[in-house]
Amino acid sequence: MTAPLRRIAVEEAFSIPEVAAALQRVARGPGDSLDLPLVRGIYDGAPGYGSMNFLEGLLDIEGRRLREMDEHGVDMQVLSLTAPGVQMFDADTACELAALANDRLAEIIARHPTRFAGLASFAPQAPKRAAQEIERAITRLKLNGLVVNSHTNGEYLDDPKYWPILEAAEAHDACLYIHPRAPSDGLKGALRDYGMDAAMWGYGVEVGTHAVRMMVSGVFDRFPKLKICLGHMGEAVHFWLWRLNFMNSRAQKIGRSPKTELTMAEYFQRNFVITTSGVEDPLALEYSVKKLGADNVLWAIDYPYQPTAPAVAFMDAAPLSPEDKAKIYHRNAERIFHIA
């Protein structure tokens, strides 16, 4: 018998009471953001998501969560403030709550340094202050990377106004996890119905679109060392690389896409890693490892939104070499997120 592999889960959601209270205020306010049905359920008990008890799982970090980790042999969770993060608040509130969440996260990690690591939040609504918070969170709080919940007020990170954030992420070697939120107003029309707004489909459409915008716009020529992490088996973007390459090179030729130094597949290979969160499909995993290499796939549970036991069983059973499994279970996380 060989010793079990260290298991580090990298897309694990938490919240703090202050952010939950602010989201409850958003839930009770007006607006027709596609995030509202979920926010109203989780933070204000509206029917639907309100019955799932997610909030308790988000807030109880050192009790119930640690017990579940123990029970299923999860050594470490890399925590991130859950979607939509601070991105539905006004800029001042968002900056304040991101800093507070980062402080709390650092305190939790200090109490359990072998069990938790964490990704820092920031407020894209105020890009320069976001860059300062990134610097503080990485250098002073020693957090392990960054999380952003896709669009902010319908805008994406290819927009030059957000480049101070990308510059800070690159300068601090802080991998930026682009986690989903519901599709922006510009995307949401056909996604309003049948529960398609969130994790079933809308999240992937939103983040996949975000990632493609970044690649096609040439952002990675400007920030060649920027690392982006995509959950949910890469939000399927790497399944499209052949067509992205073909059609983008055509679009560049006829002047519809900006000229770029590398192909879309080369950007994805150089600047992205993906995680398995919420996709327990052996064939999708096999494709991902073959396409991207075992160095670029990380394991995740998506706690508390997905159950822990099947996420562990899925990776335990995956037909991979011991070396590749060690990479996916922990070594890549240690490298990408600077975990000892």
Ligand code: 1WB
């Ligand atoms: C769900 C998944 C809901 C995620 C979420 O609310 C987030 C869900 C913010 O399974 O319904 C997620 O992080 O993937």
Ligand code: MN
């Ligand atoms: Mn998640």
